[in-house]
Amino acid sequence: SYVLTQPPSVSVAPGRTARITCGGNNVGSKSVHWYQQRPGQAPVVVIYYDSDRPSGIPERFSGSNSGNTATLTISRVEAGDEADYYCQVWDSSSDGWVFGGGTKLTVL
Amino acid sequence: QLQLQESGPGLVKPSETLSLTCSVSGGSFSSSSYYWGWIRQPPGKGLEWIGSIYYSGSTYYNPSLKSRVTISVDTSKNQFSLKLSSVTAADTAVYYCARTAYTSSPWDVWGKGTTVTVSS
Numbered sequence: 001s002y003v004l005t006q007p008p009s010v011s012v013a014p015g016r017t018a019r020i021t022c023g024g025n026n027v028g029s030k031s032v033h034w035y036q037q038r039p040g041q042a043p044v045v046v047i048y049y050d051s052d053r054p055s056g057i058p059e060r061f062s063g064s065n066s067g068n069t070a071t072l073t074i075s076r077v078e079a080g081d082e083a084d085y086y087c088q089v090w091d092s093s094s095d096g097w098v099f100g101g102g103t104k105l106t107v108l
Numbered sequence: 109q110l111q112l113q114e115s116g117p118g119l120v121k122p123s124e125t126l127s128l129t130c131s132v133s134g135g136s137f138s139s140s141s142y143y144w145g146w147i148r149q150p151p152g153k154g155l156e157w158i159g160s161i162y163y164s165g166s167t168y169y170n171p172s173l174k175s176r177v178t179i180s181v182d183t184s185k186n187q188f189s190l191k192l193s194s195v196t197a198a199d200t201a202v203y204y205c206a207r208t209a210y211t212s213s214p215w216d217v218w219g220k221g222t223t224v225t226v227s228s
Contacts, residue, residue: 001171030212031212031213033214033215035155035214037155041220042219043215043218044218045214048216049214084154086154086155088214088215092211094171096168096169096170096171097145097157097211098157099154099155099157101154102154102155
């Protein structure tokens with residue numbers, strides 16, 4: 001089955017840029033979605049279809065996807081961005097939805 | 109605004125069947141071509157897709173759980189349900205129901221989640 005690989009943790013100072021990667025075999029050919037999950041809450045979409053941003057999500061959140069890596073970029077990181085982030089795709093070969101293992105973003 | 113709400117027992121004994129229901133409110137359920145899914149999260153771990161059902165009744169299951177999972181829909185009640193058989197402690201998790209418009213689109217509406225503990 002298809003596997004998405006994320007780093008377990010990323011740390012960044014306030015005001016700097018955080019990049020969270022999501023690796024998968026030819027993931028660039030798939031549509032990648034990113035979710036933010038704060039403790040005790042359900043996940044929320046922050047980026048969909050690789051780089052689109054839902055209404056209400058700050059422009060500081062952006063996404064890209066090419067080759068074997070998709071990336072979620074958070075610019076001018078704020079303390080409120082501290083959360084777990086998950087990438088997700090649809091795998092047509094197995095007819096199933098796949099989540100990455102998640103990345104804990106820590107704001108120093 | 110569409111809302112999803114999970115319900116069911118919070119405690120299930122090992123080897124028994126876990127049964128959860130997701131109630132859909134604030135929008136049309138039966139006439140809309142959406143996928144309705146179940147996703148779980150064990151304590152301290154990541155998200156795992158369990159399975160989904162299309163409004164027409166077609167089902168999709170995680171291969172690792174397929175032999176134990178059944179998802180069904182009751183359009184008259186605006187609900188869809190999850191049954192997971194032969195549970196063990198490894199099935200202890202927060203269970204979420206969610207909705208997506210297409211297989212390639214994001215899960216854009218989620219329930220708040222319900223905690224299920226498997227223990228004797």
